[in-house]
Amino acid sequence: xxxxxxxxxxxxxxxxxxxxxxxxxxxxxxxxxxxxxxxxxxxxxxxxxxxxxxxxxxxxxxxxxxxxxxxxxxxxxxxxxxxxxxxxxxxxxxxxxxxxxxxxxxxxxxxxxxxxxxxxxxxxxxxxxxxxxxxxxxxxxxxxxxxxxxxxxxxxxxxxxxxxxxxxxxxxxxxxxxxxxxxxxxxxxxxxxxxxxxxxxxxxxxxxxxxxxxxxxxxxxxxxxxxxxxxxxxxxxxxxxxxxxxxxxxxxxxxxxxxxxxxxxxxxxxxxxxxxxxxxxxxxxxxxxxxxxxxxxxxxxxxxxxxxxxxxxxxxxxxxxxxxxxx
Numbered sequence: 001x002x003x004x005x006x007x008x009x010x011x012x013x014x015x016x017x018x019x020x021x022x023x024x025x026x027x028x029x030x031x032x033x034x035x036x037x038x039x040x041x042x043x044x045x046x047x048x049x050x051x052x053x054x055x056x057x058x059x060x061x062x063x064x065x066x067x068x069x070x071x072x073x074x075x076x077x078x079x080x081x082x083x084x085x086x087x088x089x090x091x092x093x094x095x096x097x098x099x100x101x102x103x104x105x106x107x108x109x110x111x112x113x114x115x116x117x118x119x120x121x122x123x124x125x126x127x128x129x130x131x132x133x134x135x136x137x138x139x140x141x142x143x144x145x146x147x148x149x150x151x152x153x154x155x156x157x158x159x160x161x162x163x164x165x166x167x168x169x170x171x172x173x174x175x176x177x178x179x180x181x182x183x184x185x186x187x188x189x190x191x192x193x194x195x196x197x198x199x200x201x202x203x204x205x206x207x208x209x210x211x212x213x214x215x216x217x218x219x220x221x222x223x224x225x226x227x228x229x230x231x232x233x234x235x236x237x238x239x240x241x242x243x244x245x246x247x248x249x250x251x252x253x254x255x256x257x258x259x260x261x262x263x264x265x266x267x268x269x270x271x272x273x274x275x276x277x278x279x280x281x282x283x284x285x286x287x288x289x290x291x292x293x294x295x296x297x298x299x300x301x302x303x304x305x306x307x308x309x310x311x312x313x314x315x316x317x318x319x320x321x322x323x324x325x326x327x
Contacts, residue, residue: 027268027281031288038295045298052294054177058169058245060290061179062087062238063257067264067282068190069234072227074265075194076220077207077274078133080228082122083235083261084254085144090114090239092148095157095249104164111240112233118144119232123225133228141258148251157249168244179241183283186234191279203227207274256307260289263313289313 038047046052066083073080094111098104118140125136159165171178194200205213206220214220235254242253266272267288268281289310296306 027285027288030267031284031291034288034291034295038291038298042295042298047295047298050175054175054180056287056290056294057183058177058179059294060286061169061177061183062241062254063260063264063290064183064283064286065186065234065241066231066238066257066261067268067286068186068279069227069231070261070265071190071268071270071277071279071282072194072203073133073231074262074270074272075203075207075274075277076224076227077210078126078224078227079137079262080122080133080231081137081258082118082141082144083231083238084257085141085148086115086118086232086235087239087242087254087257088251089118089144089148089151090236091243091249091253092151092157092239092251093249094240095159095243096151098159098161098164099157104161104167107159107161107164107243108240111243112236115232115234115236115239116229117232119229119235120225122232123228126228127221127225145251152249152251154251159243159247159249165244165247169241170245170247179245182237182241187279187283194277194279199223199226204275204277207271207276209275259310260286263310264289267313267316 066087070080070083090111093114094107097110098107100106102110122133122136122140125131126133165171167178169179173181194203202213202218202220202223205216205218206223210220238257239249239253243249246253264285265282266285268283268285269278270276270282292309292313293306296309301309
């Protein structure tokens with residue numbers, strides 16, 4: 001006999017809906033909305049063609065890769081504004097190594113070493129000198145940018161190695177761009193590192209409550225140093241991918257990328273205040289920003305208008321991130 005006024009099926013049926021919070025999926029909802037909007041409004045302009053969609057993935061590969069590393073930095077409660085400048089300098093050092101006969105391996109080592117060195121400087125200044133990461137990386141952003149301009153007197157460095165250009169950006173394996181393969185591989189690595197390892201747990205703990213993490217045995221300064229080394233490394237790789245795709249190293253590569261990278265990370269669901277991070281969300285955020293840029297270009301908007309919209313995206317992302325922290 002069923003008790004009067006009680007429907008045992010009701011709590012189970014509505015429990016999931018009651019606990020659902022759409023703010024946790026804002027990047028996916030927004031991405032679908034953006035995709036539908038441009039698909040409808042720009043259908044006759046070829047937005048949905050395979051070539052254009054693959055081009056979006058190529059254009060967002062460098063942002064995605066730098067965003068993966070930035071996710072770890074922001075998850076610790078820090079920030080890195082120097083990634084774009086590191087990418088530019090790494091593209092030049094990699095190109096110079098190749099042009100001086102050191103081959104693909106020499107270019108790879110030179111580009112990655114450049115990124116790691118700048119990342120080490122950033123990390124040491126933040127952890128040893130106790131300078132806020134915003135100020136440190138703002139300073140290194142300008143210094144590295146100036147160095148990139150000075151190294152070659154603002155002249156591009158051509159890369160005539162077909163092998164280098166194929167591996168680092170210009171190649172396709174069947175219908176799949178090499179840049180997409182780079183992105184997929186490092187997305188898997190970063191996701192596993194953040195979610196399945198003690199390093200990932202310690203990274204989130206450092207950003208969530210640094211004092212408590214320190215008392216729990218987490219070497220928070222070591223974690224911060226490592227995440228800055230990570231952003232330097234990935235920015236160095238991004239610089240090589242820029243160089244491979246454009247067949248040259250240039251001081252202008254990566255200009256303004258720090259805004260796109262931070263926007264992708266925050267929009268993807270990583271908290272600007274630390275303690276919460278998501279790798280998949282970062283990649284989706286990067287692709288969404290790339291989709292918006294692509295759609296705006298097809299619509300005929302100029303660079304200044306695109307920059308305005310990027311700024312608005314960052315503001316909205318931080319607003320939603322802040323609300324999610326208060327829920």
